[in-house]
Amino acid sequence: MTPISSTRFDRLIEAFTRGAAQRSSRRGFLSQCGLWLIAASALPLLPVARRAQAGEQPAGKPVRKFASAFANLAQTSDSTRCNYWRYCASDGYLCACCGGGPNTCPPGTSPSPTSWIGSCINPDDGKTYLIAYRDCCGQDSCGRCLCLGQEGDMPSYRPQVNNDIVWCFGASSMVYHCSSAGLVGLAE
Amino acid sequence: MRGWFAGMSAAGVAAGALVLALPAFGADPDDLAADAKLQLAESHVTATLTPTHARRLFVLDVAFPAAEAARTYVLDGATGRIEGMFNQAYWPNFAVSPDGSELYAVDSYWEKHTRGKRSDYIVVRDARTLQVSEDIPLPAGRLLIVSKKYDFDVTPDGRYGLTYNLAPQTTVTVTDLKARKSIGTIGIPGCGLIFAQAASRFSSLCADGAIATVTFDESANGTIRRTANVFDAKNDPAFEHSGWDKHHQMLYLVTYHGKVVPVDLAGEQAVAGPSWWLTDEAERRAGWRPGGWQVCHFHSSKRRLYVLMHRGGDWTHKNSGTEVWEFEATTGRRVQRVRLPEPAQSIAVSQDDDALLYAIGDSYRIYALGLATGKLLYKTRPLGFTPQLLTVWGD
Amino acid sequence: MRRRQRAGSVPGTLASALALSIALSSISGSGRAAPPASNVPDSVTRRSGLTLAPMPRAAQLYATNCQGCHGELGSSAAEMPTLAGRVGYFTRIPEGRRYLVQVPNVALNANSDADIAAVLNWLLATYSRAQLPPDFKPYTASEVGELRQARIDVAATRRRVIDALVAAGQVPSADALALPHIVLY
Numbered sequence: 001m002t003p004i005s006s007t008r009f010d011r012l013i014e015a016f017t018r019g020a021a022q023r024s025s026r027r028g029f030l031s032q033c034g035l036w037l038i039a040a041s042a043l044p045l046l047p048v049a050r051r052a053q054a055g056e057q058p059a060g061k062p063v064r065k066f067a068s069a070f071a072n073l074a075q076t077s078d079s080t081r082c083n084y085w086r087y088c089a090s091d092g093y094l095c096a097c098c099g100g101g102p103n104t105c106p107p108g109t110s111p112s113p114t115s116w117i118g119s120c121i122n123p124d125d126g127k128t129y130l131i132a133y134r135d136c137c138g139q140d141s142c143g144r145c146l147c148l149g150q151e152g153d154m155p156s157y158r159p160q161v162n163n164d165i166v167w168c169f170g171a172s173s174m175v176y177h178c179s180s181a182g183l184v185g186l187a188e
Numbered sequence: 189m190r191g192w193f194a195g196m197s198a199a200g201v202a203a204g205a206l207v208l209a210l211p212a213f214g215a216d217p218d219d220l221a222a223d224a225k226l227q228l229a230e231s232h233v234t235a236t237l238t239p240t241h242a243r244r245l246f247v248l249d250v251a252f253p254a255a256e257a258a259r260t261y262v263l264d265g266a267t268g269r270i271e272g273m274f275n276q277a278y279w280p281n282f283a284v285s286p287d288g289s290e291l292y293a294v295d296s297y298w299e300k301h302t303r304g305k306r307s308d309y310i311v312v313r314d315a316r317t318l319q320v321s322e323d324i325p326l327p328a329g330r331l332l333i334v335s336k337k338y339d340f341d342v343t344p345d346g347r348y349g350l351t352y353n354l355a356p357q358t359t360v361t362v363t364d365l366k367a368r369k370s371i372g373t374i375g376i377p378g379c380g381l382i383f384a385q386a387a388s389r390f391s392s393l394c395a396d397g398a399i400a401t402v403t404f405d406e407s408a409n410g411t412i413r414r415t416a417n418v419f420d421a422k423n424d425p426a427f428e429h430s431g432w433d434k435h436h437q438m439l440y441l442v443t444y445h446g447k448v449v450p451v452d453l454a455g456e457q458a459v460a461g462p463s464w465w466l467t468d469e470a471e472r473r474a475g476w477r478p479g480g481w482q483v484c485h486f487h488s489s490k491r492r493l494y495v496l497m498h499r500g501g502d503w504t505h506k507n508s509g510t511e512v513w514e515f516e517a518t519t520g521r522r523v524q525r526v527r528l529p530e531p532a533q534s535i536a537v538s539q540d541d542d543a544l545l546y547a548i549g550d551s552y553r554i555y556a557l558g559l560a561t562g563k564l565l566y567k568t569r570p571l572g573f574t575p576q577l578l579t580v581w582g583d
Numbered sequence: 584m585r586r587r588q589r590a591g592s593v594p595g596t597l598a599s600a601l602a603l604s605i606a607l608s609s610i611s612g613s614g615r616a617a618p619p620a621s622n623v624p625d626s627v628t629r630r631s632g633l634t635l636a637p638m639p640r641a642a643q644l645y646a647t648n649c650q651g652c653h654g655e656l657g658s659s660a661a662e663m664p665t666l667a668g669r670v671g672y673f674t675r676i677p678e679g680r681r682y683l684v685q686v687p688n689v690a691l692n693a694n695s696d697a698d699i700a701a702v703l704n705w706l707l708a709t710y711s712r713a714q715l716p717p718d719f720k721p722y723t724a725s726e727v728g729e730l731r732q733a734r735i736d737v738a739a740t741r742r743r744v745i746d747a748l749v750a751a752g753q754v755p756s757a758d759a760l761a762l763p764h765i766v767l768y
Binding site for chain 1: 255278298334354358380393395421501504506
């Protein structure tokens with residue numbers, strides 16, 4: 001699932017900025033969401049976010065340890081951030097920010113028995129794992145922690161490897177809530 | 189009476205409202221003389237749009253943070269003024285009838301908002317009043333996916349609306365827009381997207397890189413003819429929002445890496461022409477490549493292809509574009525590079541001679557630039573939640 | 584909540600890393616005993632103790648090309664044709680054997696003929712060994728390469744193949760391979 005894209009971060013930041021006046025605590029809202037980029041720098045946010053989204057190093061010496069630009073900036077500890085290693089092709093709101101986790105659906109939703117399966121490199125062991133991008137379904141968009149991973153995402157005429165489709169086939173309803181990323185296996 | 193109301197100036201209405209507001213609180217309305225009411229009462233009328241024209245711009249806002257709140261905004265493309273809006277439903281599609289008289293919204297509803305019985309429709313609206321004239325059921329349903337323009341198309345004669353489904357067999361439902369009725373479903377095994385080039389014909393892109401062309405009859409019986417593979421679906425797939433010149437029945441496939449494959453869709457079977465690159469070698473080395481959501485658009489009478497370009501590595505096909513590159517589609521010659529005021533996800537070009545370039549910026553503002561001058565005409569304030577697709581009449 | 588997910592018969596032959604991983608993840612989070620140390624550096628697996636062995640190549644091909652819809656155990660949402668306990672029937676007649684290669688997601692798949700042959704043989708043996716004919720011959724790359732050139736009308740071909748299987752007494756009844764009617768949801 002994804003809407004617009006590349007600059008989800010930018011858009012999210014923009015949305016936060018625009019909506020901040022109506023919210024009780026912008027700081028609280030942002031920190032709950034765990035946006036790593038926002039914590040990392042003050043304005044101007046947008047170019048920083050875009051660079052990171054594209055998988056480039058924001059500043060300093062470029063890191064090119066892995067073939068995957070995403071893996072070079074990924075971490076394995078915080079699943080509420082867009083750069084959590086499993087989200088290299090995840091597109092949408094993170095279930096981990098919505099009452100669930102990488103393999104847990106938030107209350108009131110159900111995991112679709114269907115998914116699309118991609119692969120990501122774990123930056124700590126350098127191994128490639130297969131990841132099931134499984135949507136949690138049954139409530140409208142969770143609306144928190146919008147991320148756009150693009151690695152391996154193909155157009156929808158190759159549906160097995162497309163992250164725009166509402167992967168809620170076989171769930172209680174076809175309404176998309178959030179995106180999860182369960183481990184399927186270790187690639188050979 | 190009608191003329192009188194319509195003729196009241198805005199200032200007069202405002203002044204009248206102030207005057208009338210005071211006695212209305214304290215006095216019984218019956219105390220007012222009838223003619224005073226008529227003279228002073230502010231009346232409400234509903235605006236009507238001018239007939240669809242080349243510079244009307246439709247912006248589909250998929251409202252991702254609350255996706256059931258999707259809507260289409262109607263803008264005056266020349267000024268950026270919002271002229272109206274109507275609600276759409278879940279991950280919708282939108283199109284304008286070829287004669288400009290009707291607007292088509294492809295919508296999915298549940299009877300209890302997010303649950304209960306699901307119903308899918310092509311909702312037909314009058315293009316000037318935005319009033320619904322018909323809800324045409326789509327009994328076979330439709331694929332729910334982040335809205336892509338070519339999951340819905342209307343045949344050039346305006347007769348048929350074609351909607352895409354994956355359930356999981358991939359099919360196209362044919363709806364007779366004149367008879368207001370879905371007439372059947374045609375299988376397009378292994379293919380997706382709809383480019384409707386003729387009265388009873390459409391083409392789709394297939395998982396192996398082939399083009400399938402379906403010619404159908406009035407009962408929606410289709411005959412499918414496939415090409416050999418015309419692009420590399422595994423290593424360099426074509427964008428879903430490639431350049432579509434419906435008027436000349438030419439599809440300009442633009443690939444992730446920046447190759448263009450012109451495909452002639454006029455006949456029963458598509459014919460691919462020689463491919464060319466958007467970029468030269470130096471530009472490719474510098475990382476220039478296409479990317480975004482509505483990555484390409486086409487100006488039919490000028491036969492120009494417009495592509496959102498950015499600098500990035502592999503798997504940046506959805507990154508926003510910082511420039512729009514304009515090409516002569518028939519020769520591959522680049523006409524100009526237009527630098528955008530801010531990176532954009534989606535672009536469109538008005539189909540009139542003095543064409544405008546529209547872009548949805550990352551701040552959700554809509555930008556318009558004169559293509560002849562490259563000058564920014566305006567930027568709107570951020571529009572809606574997550575505006576995603578642009579439609580102009582005749583695209 | 585998953586009312587549309589079939590119970591699905593679990594094939595007895597499935598002893599892959601997949602099954603192991605599923606079993607392990609299903610007991611994770613019970614909190615009764617300290618989980619074994621995970622071999623995946625990750626915040627979730629540190630708690631669950633999930634350990635993963637490298638997947639065989641064919642299983643990996645199945646996972647990345649088929650499993651999203653057909654399920655880890657060969658059964659998933661009702662609208663996705665069940666493989667478990669069913670798909671082997673098709674190989675009992677030549678037209679059915681061809682059909683399995685010519686369904687669009689196989690024929691138009693981006694992988695090589697050899698990889699497609701490997702994944703077909705793997706999924707038949709893993710999910711539907713009992714339905715294979717006694718003289719079943721694994722698909723070869725060249726056979727796949729030839730068969731996948733054809734483009735079929737999937738629904739019509741499937742009907743024809745099932746009718747032929749019933750006529751030949753190769754399936755108990757047409758119901759054994761029927762697809763359920765799906766109401767939009």
